[in-house]
Amino acid sequence: MPATASITDRDAPSTADTAVVLVNLGTPDAPNTRAVRRYLSEFLHDRRVVDMSRWLWCPLLHFAILPLRSGKVANKYASVWLPEGSPLAVHTRRLAQAVQQELPEVRVLHAMRYGQPSWKQLLQRLQAEGVRRVLALPLYPQYSTSTTASVGDVLGRAEGLATRLVEHYHDDPDWVAAVADSIHRHRANEGDGEHLLFSFHGLPQRFVDQGDPYARQCETSARAIARALNLPDEAWTLSYQSRFGRERWLEPSTAGTLDALAARGIKRVDVVAPGFAVDCLETLEEVAMMLAEDFAEHGGELRYVPCLNESPAHAALLAGIARRELGAWER
Ligand SMILES: C=CC1=C(C)c2cc3[nH]c(cc4nc(cc5[nH]c(cc1n2)c(C)c5CCC(=O)O)C(CCC(=O)O)=C4C)c(C)c3C=C
Ligand SMILES: [Fe+2]
Ligand SMILES: [Fe+2]
Numbered sequence: 001m002p003a004t005a006s007i008t009d010r011d012a013p014s015t016a017d018t019a020v021v022l023v024n025l026g027t028p029d030a031p032n033t034r035a036v037r038r039y040l041s042e043f044l045h046d047r048r049v050v051d052m053s054r055w056l057w058c059p060l061l062h063f064a065i066l067p068l069r070s071g072k073v074a075n076k077y078a079s080v081w082l083p084e085g086s087p088l089a090v091h092t093r094r095l096a097q098a099v100q101q102e103l104p105e106v107r108v109l110h111a112m113r114y115g116q117p118s119w120k121q122l123l124q125r126l127q128a129e130g131v132r133r134v135l136a137l138p139l140y141p142q143y144s145t146s147t148t149a150s151v152g153d154v155l156g157r158a159e160g161l162a163t164r165l166v167e168h169y170h171d172d173p174d175w176v177a178a179v180a181d182s183i184h185r186h187r188a189n190e191g192d193g194e195h196l197l198f199s200f201h202g203l204p205q206r207f208v209d210q211g212d213p214y215a216r217q218c219e220t221s222a223r224a225i226a227r228a229l230n231l232p233d234e235a236w237t238l239s240y241q242s243r244f245g246r247e248r249w250l251e252p253s254t255a256g257t258l259d260a261l262a263a264r265g266i267k268r269v270d271v272v273a274p275g276f277a278v279d280c281l282e283t284l285e286e287v288a289m290m291l292a293e294d295f296a297e298h299g300g301e302l303r304y305v306p307c308l309n310e311s312p313a314h315a316a317l318l319a320g321i322a323r324r325e326l327g328a329w330e331r
Contacts, residue, residue, distance in 0.1 A: 015105045015106045015326065016105075016106075017130065017131055017132040017133060018106045018107070018131070018132070018133040018134075018135065018326065019106065019107045019108075019109055019126050019131050019133070019134050019135070020099070020103065020106050020107070020108045020109070020134075020135045020137060020322045020326075021108075021109045021110065021111050021119075021122065021134060021135070021136050021137065022092065022095060022096050022099065022108070022109070022110045022111075022137050022138075022139055022318070023110070023111050023112070023113060023119055023136055023137065023138045023139065023151045024088060024092045024110065024111075024112055024113070024138075024139045024277070024278070025043075025088070025112065025113055025114065025139075025147065025280075026039065026042075026043065026088075026112035026113050026114030026115035026116075027039065027077075027086040027088040027089050027112070027115060027280065027281070028074075028077060028086060028115065029085075029086075029115065029116060031074055031075075031077035031078040031081045031086075032074050033070045033071045033074045034070075035074070036070045036071075036073050036074040036077060037066050037070035038115075039114060039115050040065075040066060040069065040070060040073070041061070041066055042114045042115065043114040044061055044065065044066075045061070046113075046114070046150055048145055048146050048147075048149055048150040048153065049146050049150070073281075076281060076285045077281055077285075079285055079289065080281060080284040080285050080289075086280075086281075087278070087279050087280055087281070087284055088278060088279070088280035088281070089112075091278035091279055091280075091307070091309045091310055092110050092112075092139065092277075092278055093110060094309070094310035095110070095139075095277070095278060095309065095310045095314060095315065095318070096108055096109060096110035097310070098310045098311075098312065098314070098315035099315045099318050099319050099322070101315065102315050102316055102318075102319035103319045103322060103323065106322075106326070107131070108322075109122065109126075113147075113150055113151055113154070119151065119154050119155075120154050120157075123154065123155070123158040123161065124158075126161065127158065127159065127160045127161050131161065132161065132162060133161065133162045133163075133164075133329070134155070134158070134161050134162070134163050134164070135163075135164050135166070135322060135325055135326060135329075136151060136152075136155050136163065136164070136165045136166065137166045137318060137321065137322055137325075138151040138165070138166065139277035139278065140168070140275070140277070141168060141169050141170045141172075141175060141217075141221060141274065141275060141277065142168055142170045142200070142213075142214050142217035142218050142221060142275055143167050143168040143170070143212075143213055143214060143217060144203060144207070144212055144213075144214040145207065145212050146203060146207065146212075148165075148167055148168065151165065152165045152167075164325060164329060166321060166322075166325060168217060169321055170217040170218070170220055170221045171217075171220050171221065171224055172317065172321060174316075174317035174320055174321075175317050176221070176224045176225055176228055177228060178308055178311075178313040178314060178317050179221075179225050179272070179274050179308065180225050180228035180229050181313065182272075182305060182306070182308060182311070182313075183196065183225070183229060183270065183272055183305050184229060186270065186303070186305045186306075187270065190303055191268075192270075193268040193269050193270035193303055194266045194267060194268050194269065195235060195236065195237065195261055195266050195268075195269045195270070196226070196229075196231060196235060196236040196237075196269075196270045196271075196272065197236070197237050197238075197239060197254065197257060197258070197261070197269055197270070197271045197272070198218075198221075198222040198225070198226075198236065198237070198238045198239070198272055198273075198274060199239050199240070199241045199254040199271055199272070199273050199287060200218045200222075200238065200239070200240055200241070200273070200274070200275040201240070201241060201242050201273075201275050201276065201282060202240035202241060202242055202243050202244075202249040202250045202253070203215070203240070203249060203250050204245075204247050204248065204249055204250075205247075205248045205249060205250055205251075206247065206248070208250065215250055218238060218240075218275060219238060221274055221275075222236070222238045222274070225272075225274060237252075237257055237261075239252050239253060239254040239256075239257040240252070240253060240254065241253070241254040241255075241273075241282065241286060241287065241291075242282045242286060254271075254287070254291060255291060255294065258291060258294065258295050258298075258300075258302070259298070261300075262295060262298035262299070262300050266300065267299065267300045267301060268300065268301050268303065269295065269300060269301070269302050269303070270303050270304075270305055271287055271291070271302055271303070271304050271305065272304075272305040273287060273305075273307060276307050277307060277308060277309075277314070278307050278308070278309050278310075279306055279307045279309060283304070283306075283307060287302075287304055288302075288304035292304065
């Protein structure tokens with residue numbers, strides 16, 4: 001079930017002065033070194049993402065990570081860039097438009113925690129325009145302090161607005177059914193893979209040790225989707241991708257799991273990434289391109305199942321969550 005943390009509950013205004021905002025991570029404005037450096041710098045200065053002492057982190061970030069990483073990552077973005085922009089930006093924008101169609105009674109907007117359109121600036125604009133109530137729906141099905149709580153930090157600083165945050169929807173039955181259905185349709189078109197891999201974005205193990213519920217919620221999501229597909233336990237695996245830095249991240253890794261599946265002689269693997277609401281660099285470049293190439297070198301075929309993106313089912317389920325939250329607010 002989606003969970004809500006009510007940050008400020010004031011008097012209950014009508015839906016006419018209410019905005020629902022889909023908030024995603026953010027992405028560079030262009031697939032070049034300058035834009036990627038600007039984006040990474042904002043992202044990696046967030047203490048929710050990297051909690052090291054600034055005395056240690058800032059020199060490392062400014063003199064090593066940003067100069068060394070930005071150009072390489074810009075080339076990766078260039079390999080998946082769409083005519084209208086970064087995939088994450090394009091799909092998020094289209095998804096917000098699709099949710100607006102489902103929810104004509106309120107304004108539906110989208111924002112990015114890092115980069116444009118800025119979440120912080122959007123809240124200021126809404127307040128200036130006379131909006132009184134904002135429901136934030138972060139596009140992260142599973143809660144993590146590094147993502148959801150960071151969206152909540154900005155929301156919590158908004159002045160003059162009544163605000164509410166959807167903390168997660170990792171076990172929402174409509175979300176589980178929509179992801180399961182997308183896998184079912186992919187398999188109906190392409191033929192069943194021999195194994196289904198649920199690949200979630202990773203997180204430092206330390207975050208989980210400190211109480212972040214993310215890994216537990218990923219496990220619950222994967223189990224629920226597998227159950228909806230009637231898959232026996234041996235037909236699926238959960239793994240974590242997109243490792244960053246040197247410390248220990250959640251295991252098993254997606255790359256290592258694919259190697260292990262290849263070693264077991266499994267040739268056709270379906271990979272789905274249910275932690276990502278929309279396709280982005282991490283799904284398209286890392287999984288559908290690079291990991292698929294590595295798996296092909298083992299003689300296997302990795303078949304990537306796209307994210308829900310702006311599909312009607314996705315728009316309808318998010319609109320359903322928003323409508324429920326707005327209803328609860330009014331009571
Ligand atoms: C310490 C670093 C990082 C943590 C913690 C982290 C958590 C985290 N991230 C997502 C979702 C996405 N991350 C994306 C890109 C991305 N992530 C990190 C680092 C951490 N993420 C970096 C440095 C990058 C940028 C690319 C790179 O340099 O490798 C994206 C895609 C953005 C895009 O433009 O397409 C998403 C989405 C989650 C869900 C999460 C915690 C659970
Ligand atoms: Fe800095
Ligand atoms: Fe990330």
